[in-house]
Amino acid sequence: MLSDAKKKARGDRNAGQGAARLADHEPAALDLEESPQGLVLRLSGDWRHSGVASVQEEMARLAKSADANRITIDLGQASHLDTAGAWLVRRLKLRAEERGGTVTVDGPHTWVELIEALPDVTAASVRKSEPRKPLFNLVFEPLGKSMYELWDDLVAAAFILGSAVRGAQMKLNRGSGVSPASVVAQLDHMGVRAVPIIVLMSFLIGAIIAQQGAFQLRYFGAEVFVVDLVGILQLREIGVLLTAIMIAGRSGSAITAEIGSMKMREEVDALKVMGLNPIGVLVFPRLLALVIALPLLTIIANFAALFGAAVVSLAYSGITFDVFLGRLREAIDLSTIASGMIKAPFMALIIGIMAAVEGLKVGGSAESLGRRVTASVVKSIFVVILVDGLFAMFYAAIDF
Numbered sequence: 001m002l003s004d005a006k007k008k009a010r011g012d013r014n015a016g017q018g019a020a021r022l023a024d025h026e027p028a029a030l031d032l033e034e035s036p037q038g039l040v041l042r043l044s045g046d047w048r049h050s051g052v053a054s055v056q057e058e059m060a061r062l063a064k065s066a067d068a069n070r071i072t073i074d075l076g077q078a079s080h081l082d083t084a085g086a087w088l089v090r091r092l093k094l095r096a097e098e099r100g101g102t103v104t105v106d107g108p109h110t111w112v113e114l115i116e117a118l119p120d121v122t123a124a125s126v127r128k129s130e131p132r133k134p135l136f137n138l139v140f141e142p143l144g145k146s147m148y149e150l151w152d153d154l155v156a157a158a159f160i161l162g163s164a165v166r167g168a169q170m171k172l173n174r175g176s177g178v179s180p181a182s183v184v185a186q187l188d189h190m191g192v193r194a195v196p197i198i199v200l201m202s203f204l205i206g207a208i209i210a211q212q213g214a215f216q217l218r219y220f221g222a223e224v225f226v227v228d229l230v231g232i233l234q235l236r237e238i239g240v241l242l243t244a245i246m247i248a249g250r251s252g253s254a255i256t257a258e259i260g261s262m263k264m265r266e267e268v269d270a271l272k273v274m275g276l277n278p279i280g281v282l283v284f285p286r287l288l289a290l291v292i293a294l295p296l297l298t299i300i301a302n303f304a305a306l307f308g309a310a311v312v313s314l315a316y317s318g319i320t321f322d323v324f325l326g327r328l329r330e331a332i333d334l335s336t337i338a339s340g341m342i343k344a345p346f347m348a349l350i351i352g353i354m355a356a357v358e359g360l361k362v363g364g365s366a367e368s369l370g371r372r373v374t375a376s377v378v379k380s381i382f383v384v385i386l387v388d389g390l391f392a393m394f395y396a397a398i399d400f
Helices: 002-024 056-065 083-098 109-117 123-129 135-166 180-190 192-220 223-264 267-273 278-317 321-331 334-341 343-360 366-398
Strands: 029-035 038-047 070-081 102-106
Touching (some): 070 083, 180 192, 192 278, 223 321, 278 321
């Protein structure tokens, strides 16, 4: 008897809870009444995302057509309210206030706070927040921003270069030298592991220049002068320039990504808290490794390009290795080799500084990291080519 009574009570309780759940999930409904104080809008049912579909059109119609001076929105009979329902109420309230009416929302305090916390999305607010800019501003504002960004980049580059010239400074205001292990590790990453791609690229470039040069010089019976063309062009310009471009795309992007990732994870700030200089710990070893590695890679690239040109000259024009080397010794001198090698340390500094500047600009998002890596490569290549052109004009002016 007792167990039967308990089962019956449990069944009644479950039935009551089921009925309550059904009542809680009734679709949203609204009832519009007129009173001496104005319109009264009573909301009932479930005003959540799953229940407001039945009243969206009616609420939109009320938001456009309601012209009473005073509207009262009663939330007392609503069972639930989330952001979807709050947006409908908020839109009605804003549209009515935009026409000069007064809207009062009555209901639970948390629901009223949710409705009031939603932003103003009326047409007037959009027009107010986005004023139309004059044509002069549209044309010259991006240019002005670019000039300011260029100045900021120059200041940041000067700061990094100055910190590097002053010394490694592993600790702030205490010169303690640079760790040889970090420099050797960076030399391995930026120099040794870059040798295969540099050799392959330079071999192909030298072969292509020799083939095209021989093809054009054949019409004049001067195919042997292709050795002069490849030797001078490779040693003075192409060797160091293409090597620097490859290093900018390979190592410069890696430096920006590494420093940017540390910036995102706040490891750079942690170094400052520990009393370490981030420029000395992160940037200086990479700069030093680049200054050492790029000239060595340029030498390797020159040998690979000349070998590729010799192979193509032998196969395409019948110029033997002995003839190639003899003509090469007559075509080049020490100034030809030195003019290209002098550029290498400057280009290495440019690549390292630009990569470090962009890496330290990274914000807290992956999108920012991607933008900075792209900007680092583009800016480095642009400045490297610009500096190569300045060196060419300088060498021409001094007849070097």
